[in-house]
Amino acid sequence: EVHLVESGGGVVRPGGSLRLSCTASGFTVGDYDMSWVRQAPGKGLEWVSGINWNGGRLGYVDSVKGRFTISRDNAKNSLYLQMNSLRAEDTAFYYCTRDRLSGGGGDWYFDLWGRGTLVTVSS
């Protein structure tokens, strides 16, 4: 069975840093593009960042550019998100997702999600 498990969440002060990890089981991470999606408590979903299979192409939502860095280690079957200069508005559950390319080849979507890890930014 395929799974994604996130870790690394916690409480951090504004301006602080945190590194999230995501470990996959049941499939080879290196065969897929991957993303992080977040959800503030009681709010909707927001794509945060994505990385292609070999780490050669990265993408970020405007609100985290310059502060967050996505990376991967295919040998460890893992995905990471380094979060610096954290703000209160970054408080959210962070989900690791596996990306799939649509049949038409034009769109990426998320076909597998982890259970999420909670990041709380508070003084």
Next chain:
Amino acid sequence: SYELTQAPSVSVSPGQTARITCSGDALSKKYAYWYQQKSGQAPVLVIYEDTKRPSGFPERFSGSSSGTMATLTISGAQVEDEGDYYCYSTDSSGNHRVFGGGTKLTVL
């Protein structure tokens, strides 16, 4: 920035048909995807590429798209279908990956 618009809530009685819509300018060119999120759980893919259903998902869930609107239909909704439903797509360039605001489905 690109937006997908959903109604905040939909309510039906058990056995009735629930329809959840999602509107966006680029939906005439881009696929819509639907995710179900039950309370305290991670989202799960319900419909992909407008109309396709992942294997193992109940047949009462179906998707359609016409013009700039996509629709998730639950035929014969059941109490266990309650939750939040999010549409997802990209803008016409494919560079911006966007979720709708979510629709809370109540079945009672």
